[in-house]
Amino acid sequence: MPIVDASELPGRRAYRLLVDCVVPRPIAWVTTVDAEGAVNLAPFSFFQAVGAEPPSVIVSIGKHRDGAFKDTGVNLRASGECVVNVVTDELAEAMNVTAGEYPFGVDEMARAGLTPAPSRHVAPPRVAQSPVALECRLTQEVPIGDTENAYFVAVLEVVAFHVDDALYDDGRIDPRRLRPLGRLGGSAYSHPGEVFELERPPSERPAAAG
Numbered sequence: 001m002p003i004v005d006a007s008e009l010p011g012r013r014a015y016r017l018l019v020d021c022v023v024p025r026p027i028a029w030v031t032t033v034d035a036e037g038a039v040n041l042a043p044f045s046f047f048q049a050v051g052a053e054p055p056s057v058i059v060s061i062g063k064h065r066d067g068a069f070k071d072t073g074v075n076l077r078a079s080g081e082c083v084v085n086v087v088t089d090e091l092a093e094a095m096n097v098t099a100g101e102y103p104f105g106v107d108e109m110a111r112a113g114l115t116p117a118p119s120r121h122v123a124p125p126r127v128a129q130s131p132v133a134l135e136c137r138l139t140q141e142v143p144i145g146d147t148e149n150a151y152f153v154a155v156l157e158v159v160a161f162h163v164d165d166a167l168y169d170d171g172r173i174d175p176r177r178l179r180p181l182g183r184l185g186g187s188a189y190s191h192p193g194e195v196f197e198l199e200r201p202p203s204e205r206p207a208a209a210g
């Protein structure tokens, strides 16, 4: 089994190997608005849920080839608000259109033929076609690296959940009806697979006092 030292990998090789290893990744389809109110939409698979009270997610945002932070990062830092839309299998093609490199101010939601729907607490709209969307506020920024390939992790507090009636049962989302797209390495994706259940082992830790 080859062991590869990350420090010996030139250029983007470490990035490529990393995204081959950490799979499948969920995709945050992030809506922001700029100072003029123009809508921006782009996908981010460096995305994860990281806390419960308050409910929190992270999205890691890199730079364009010209060294400028991606429009999502610029808008998020300026406004402190975004919506994280969930990308389902059916939305793969539209999501891919919004990943194109467009000049600042281009409305990728319109480019992809998607419909904006109003949010309750934040200015950016959600994607009406996405069955699950999280209204979020930026609470922390964590820098990752200091080179031209630097990222920053945006820690986002979820302030509202939008869930399609067709998926929502008694405060939960039916995992068999939500069909989330998975991001693999390179340009590869995975369709949602078979869903099965596994109960965790019972706790062997002492019960909390009181």
Ligand SMILES: Cc1cc2nc3c(=O)[nH]c(=O)nc-3n(C[C@H](O)[C@H](O)[C@H](O)COP(=O)(O)O)c2cc1C
Binding pocket: 027, 040, 041, 042, 043, 044, 045, 046, 047, 060, 061, 062, 063, 069, 070, 071, 072, 073, 096, 098, 099, 100, 101, 102, 183
């Ligand atoms: C499935 C997918 C996942 C992506 N994940 C990320 C990511 O986690 N971080 C990132 O900086 N760029 C990511 N990208 C690239 C951005 O979506 C792309 O650079 C986009 O043009 C950024 O748009 P913006 O400048 O409007 O923010 C991803 C692209 C795709 C197709």
